[in-house]
Amino acid sequence: MSLRRIATTPFSDQKPGTSGLRKKVTVFQQPHYVENFVQAIFDMLGEKRQGATLVVGGDGRFLNREVVQATLKIAAASGFARVLVGQGGLLSTPAASNMIRISGAIGGVVLSASHNPGGPDGDFGIKFNAANGGPAPEEITGAIFRRASAITEYAMMEVPDLDLDRLGEQRLGDCVVAVVDPVADYTTMMRKLVDFDAIAKLFAGGFRMQFDAMSAITGPYAHAILEGALGAAPGTVRNGTPLPDFGGHHPDPNPVHAAELMAAMMGADAPEFGAASDGDGDRNMIVAPGLFVTPSDSLAILAAHAHRAPGYARGLAGVARSMPTSRAVDRVAKALGIECYETPTGWKFFGNLLDSGRITLCGEESAGTGSDHVREKDGLWAVLLWLNILAATGQRADAIVRDHWARFGRDYYTRHDYEEVDASAAQGLMTALRAKLGTLPGQSFAGLTVSACDDFAYTDPVDGSVTEQQGVRILFAEDARAVFRLSGTGTVGATLRVYLERFEPDAARHALDTQQVLEPVVAAAREIAEIVRHTGREAPSVVT
Numbered sequence: 001m002s003l004r005r006i007a008t009t010p011f012s013d014q015k016p017g018t019s020g021l022r023k024k025v026t027v028f029q030q031p032h033y034v035e036n037f038v039q040a041i042f043d044m045l046g047e048k049r050q051g052a053t054l055v056v057g058g059d060g061r062f063l064n065r066e067v068v069q070a071t072l073k074i075a076a077a078s079g080f081a082r083v084l085v086g087q088g089g090l091l092s093t094p095a096a097s098n099m100i101r102i103s104g105a106i107g108g109v110v111l112s113a114s115h116n117p118g119g120p121d122g123d124f125g126i127k128f129n130a131a132n133g134g135p136a137p138e139e140i141t142g143a144i145f146r147r148a149s150a151i152t153e154y155a156m157m158e159v160p161d162l163d164l165d166r167l168g169e170q171r172l173g174d175c176v177v178a179v180v181d182p183v184a185d186y187t188t189m190m191r192k193l194v195d196f197d198a199i200a201k202l203f204a205g206g207f208r209m210q211f212d213a214m215s216a217i218t219g220p221y222a223h224a225i226l227e228g229a230l231g232a233a234p235g236t237v238r239n240g241t242p243l244p245d246f247g248g249h250h251p252d253p254n255p256v257h258a259a260e261l262m263a264a265m266m267g268a269d270a271p272e273f274g275a276a277s278d279g280d281g282d283r284n285m286i287v288a289p290g291l292f293v294t295p296s297d298s299l300a301i302l303a304a305h306a307h308r309a310p311g312y313a314r315g316l317a318g319v320a321r322s323m324p325t326s327r328a329v330d331r332v333a334k335a336l337g338i339e340c341y342e343t344p345t346g347w348k349f350f351g352n353l354l355d356s357g358r359i360t361l362c363g364e365e366s367a368g369t370g371s372d373h374v375r376e377k378d379g380l381w382a383v384l385l386w387l388n389i390l391a392a393t394g395q396r397a398d399a400i401v402r403d404h405w406a407r408f409g410r411d412y413y414t415r416h417d418y419e420e421v422d423a424s425a426a427q428g429l430m431t432a433l434r435a436k437l438g439t440l441p442g443q444s445f446a447g448l449t450v451s452a453c454d455d456f457a458y459t460d461p462v463d464g465s466v467t468e469q470q471g472v473r474i475l476f477a478e479d480a481r482a483v484f485r486l487s488g489t490g491t492v493g494a495t496l497r498v499y500l501e502r503f504e505p506d507a508a509r510h511a512l513d514t515q516q517v518l519e520p521v522v523a524a525a526r527e528i529a530e531i532v533r534h535t536g537r538e539a540p541s542v543v544t
């Protein structure tokens with residue numbers, strides 16, 4: 001077995017975005033592309049990697065196995081003493097986060113493009129998570145990018161591929177590679193957080209649910225936990241086998257891409273509860289019978305009821321939401337007398353708040369909810385916490401949502417995405433919008449009056465770091481808000497995200513159609529940002 005040094009030249013585009021380096025599969029298939037980036041991650045760690053433990057795993061999408069193999073061989077050549085890899089090269093993102101934390105690893109290489117489509121024409125991604133189990137903060141991703149932009153050589157052990165399907169230890173030179181069960185530790189952790197007995201009793205009493213794993217990574221976890229440990233009826237988990245191309249679907253749990261589940265939940269014989277997760281298992285969608293629960297509402301509801309689960313019985317230290325997430329959770333925090341933090345989009349910004357014990361729960365409008373149990377959002381965990389709440393209250397899921405609105409008011413919410421817009425046109429829109437911010441307050445659009453607006457900047461309360469230009473916020477006097485930002489996870493052109501919301505305190509007006517309620521906010525947003533003029537698009541490509 002020998003170590004081979006391979007000369008290489010840098011690629012100029014290895015800059016991680018909202019959540020790691022995400023590109024088309026074909027980009028990662030270029031010779032040296034994967035190796036350069038992985039070596040850049042390890043170089044960034046410097047001498048600390050000598051003798052350290054590393055976690056490796058991914059969501060099973062096309063190219064997963066090949067990149068796992070390359071990562072193991074580079075890791076062995078880079079001086080790691082031990083590498084934990086999920087069987088089959090699989091690990092959901094929250095399970096990877098947990099494994100990093102409980103194994104004392106220096107970090108992990110997580111392979112995923114999350115909710116983006118997979119397959120040879122789809123997307124792939126590589127992300128580095130730090131020792132706290134969370135996505136590397138900006139200073140680390142910046143250092144990886146700088147290293148990748150100057151790399152001239154990488155080193156690999158020259159060995160045949162490892163057997164990723166056989167549990168147990170294999171040697172790669174001085175490095176021990178342990179192939180581990182990707183589900184077991186995760187299940188153990190869930191047992192500590194939620195009341196498995198109470199949920200099992202619920203299922204034993206005939207409670208029906210549907211969980212759509214979208215042919216992605218949560219299938220094995222959901223089979224083991226929902227149908228196995230909790231005794232849900234066989235068939236509760238649909239699309240439960242991970243496929244390299246997710247069966248040709250978009251593994252994004254929202255009403256558009258989880259259409260079958262939505263149809264089942266809106267039907268006359270709907271089960272009591274519906275849920276779905278995404279490509280890498282960190283997102284969740286919650287559907288009550290006849291009622292889609294927006295992720296922003298779900299976060300607020302979980303915050304209001306979390307104390308019913310054993311892991312949160314002591315109450316919450318504080319909560320946080322990403323800036324574009326609705327203000328529903330702020331109202332719960334106020335009632336609980338705890339702090340609510342507003343962070344830029346992306347889970348990495350919750351890391352310091354969680355590590356310092358300032359918050360217990362956090363979430364994003366993009367179907368992400370999590371707690372201090374790991375440092376990623378966690379799709380199946382959110383589903384289990386919901387089930388715990390249903391078991392503890394004995395209430396129907398839709399009743400819980402309606403009671404919540406009656407108590408706190410309802411934040412009508414929608415997101416309009418304009419995908420694959422010409423990148424410079426999208427930049428032009430944002431630049432023009434920023435330039436006119438000073439003139440907007442006091443002006444009226446579609447019957448709404450701008451009361452304040454800004455370009456969101458965040459000062460991390462723990463380390464004082466400042467992150468600017470995180471999205472334009474327009475507040476209206478009518479208790480409505482529009483937010484504009486460009487996606488940092490897309491791989492083709494640019495995606496403009498427009499987040500729209502309006503608060504309604506009057507319980508008599510809580511059963512209205514969301515798009516109808518938000519029509520004036522949508523119209524004002526279009527006018528203010530001149531969306532049609534800049535993008536040439538008359539309508540968004542996805543409305544969630």
Ligand code: VG1
Pocket residue numbers: 018019113114115278282283322345346347364365366368486487488489490497
């Ligand atoms: C999107 C979401 C963001 C989420 C990120 C990663 O980012 O808006 O809330 O944290 O995806 O989620 P963007 O920059 O495209 O808006 V996942 O499930 O990819 O790990």
Ligand code: CO
Pocket residue numbers: 093114115278279280281282283
């Ligand atoms: Co994801």
